[in-house]
Amino acid sequence: MNISTLMVQGTTSDAGKTTIVTALCRLLQRRACKVVPMKPQNMALNSAVTEDGGEIGRAQALQAQAAGLAPHTDMNPVLIKPSSDTGAQIVVHGKVRADMQARDYDQYKTVAMAAVLESYARLKTQYECIVVEGAGSPAEVNLRERDIANMGFAEAVDCPVILVADIDRGGVFAHFLGTLACLSQSEQDRVIGFVINRFRGDLSLLESGLDWLEQKTGKPVLAVIPYLHGLMLDAEDAIQLQQTKKGKFRVIVPATPRISNHTDFDALRAHPEVDLQFIGPDHPIPAADLIILPGSKNTREDLAFLKARGWSTVLERHLRYGGKVMGICGGYQMLGQMIDDPHGVEGNPGTSDGFGLLDVSTVLTQDKRLQLVQGRCLFGQSTQASQSHETKLESARVEAYEIHMGLSYASSDTHAAFEIDTPEGTAEEGCRSPDDLILGTYLHGLFDHPEACRALLNWAGLDSAYECDLHALREQSIDRVADACETLLKRLDQLST
Known part of the structure; x- marks a missing residue:
């Protein structure tokens, strides 16, 4: 993949952005490419400590593992840790900057964007490829002004975007079309293709829908990722309350x-x-x-x-x-x-x-x-x-x-x-x-x-x-998702030539 910066955005939260970025980091690492993950802005209460003495989202620590790197604060320059329904602790470059209400943070985004671009500039000088994860969905039109998490970042650094949707939720084609409809023309133009995540069933039954989507949007479906059971990957934030009872x-x-x-x-x-x-x-x-x-x-x-x-x-x-x-x-x-x-x-x-x-x-x-x-x-x-x-x-x-x-x-x-x-x-x-x-x-x-x-x-x-070796289990899961995304990387290779 010759694209130096690629952004993975989702049509919804939990569409599979973290997993796709993790997979691409491992695949590029296998090629001996100097690849680094980045998430400009993350809202999560699951965090990790970095070697430079800061704090980032745990998902970026997982992606760092996939890339063969130690976690660093530039991988997640802005971390928002909610303390109430309207207030949160704002962590910038790994350190607590302030506690803010949502309305105050909305005004603060200009300062936050400067920190994000500072981290991005440092990563550009050190790595061949940056795989960037968006947050939530770019279709959240109420958050478009001063956006630093999705298209605001992509426009600022002028990078291509792939859109991921979770077919297991249903309505996957509406998710893609609806998301594109909420974007400006320049933002639509930088979407180079779609990824359908968590598919189970007979792929031949999906092909007519894929053809329809490509005809309707003029954009290719780059990959259909199967539903992978039993993955041990760090959750961004959500808790799975329903557990499978197994042990004594x-x-x-x-x-x-x-x-x-x-x-x-x-x-x-x-x-x-x-x-x-x-x-x-x-x-x-x-x-x-x-x-x-x-x-x-x-x-x-x-x-x-x-x-x-x-x-x-x-x-x-x-x-x-x-x-x-x-x-x-x-x-x-x-x-x-x-x-x-x-x-x-x-x-x-x-x-x-x-x-x-x-x-x-x-x-x-x-x-x-x-x-x-x-x-x-x-x-x-x-x-x-x-x-x-x-x-x-x-x-x-x-x-x-x-x-x-x-x-x-x-x-x-x-x-x-x-x-x-x-x-x-x-x-x-x-x-x-x-x-x-x-x-x-x-x-x-x-x-x-x-x-x-x-x-x-x-x-x-x-x-x-x-003795449960969680690191080894994570490694196995990272390799599984990477193997499942081989087709995606090959399609990205074709687009970049």
Whole structure:
């Protein structure tokens, strides 16, 4: 593909833009092409820490993996992290710039576009090819002015665009035609073709529709991508509440309104012996072996949400019968005695009582902690586990990352959960209750590393020798989507000659 910059836009959210960009990055990487992914503006609560000490959307970290690169903030120069229905934290070049209401951000887009073009210019000097992912849909005419996420970016850098639609939703031809109708003539002209995603069935039955679409628009259908089951790719933001029950060991996670980094649980979703269930607000709360309170972009509001739905009683009953409880980041803060937000970091200033299950108090701060960490588990086996695993699990390796605004102070009655390597030596992180039933930590991505995943599940009561290697599973999924998109790359090759 000789096109130096290509933008992948979608007719809707979740049309498959992330997957197509991931596939193209892997295919070009196989050709030894210096390729880099980019998403000018991303709205997501699933984020990753970069090697340059910033924060980007997890989907761009996945695409970086497909390209054989370490994640960098230029891959996602503007990240919007919603904290309410109308407000969000604005992250520019990996650092928090401000908290804004939607109307204020709309005016801020001119400044944001300058940051986007600055990142693009840097990437152009370092890479042969940039594969860019749009956001949402370019047909959102109410957002056209000062657009930096879709056609506004494509027009600014003068790059071609392919449009992706999800046929599994239905109405795929209307999606393409309707999207084109909402574009200006210059924007329509830069659309070089269509990609139909998630097709299942007899392709010959689709061919008459493909011919009709090409005759109607004058633009080719570049590829029809099959529906690929069982992919392990990082979600941009949406949670799949309906889970396939498979394992004997049940883990439940409340799906709070501002849940963040729910990709923390991808390895549990893939584990053959674990039945992972996200519990929505209207779902009955089943009995479980392990309850995990997830991260949150608005911890005090999500805490109030859980209390209003009876989770205090659920947690107390669960612990009374010997179940284990874990809190990650915001969930860790919720398990403590108190959360104080004196500066209104996540909303109105104030103090909230936590669940009171860990002797920990938290003060939210205006500085965000962003870092990659390595270390070891400080807890050993649970009483249910076999003695043969003890030595290995007590020193299980941890590779994780921190993204949080706040400091938590534990009493001397608690025990540290992890030992983290620092430039000065080591430091203790997180805490466990004296009875070892409750564990809290600021570390995201703990289950991604096979040793740490096995050790945590063993602590929770699953006696298993299985180690889930999420990185390897992602690699397999990236290769699967790349193989499925070979035809697309060949068509792009033909268009560029």
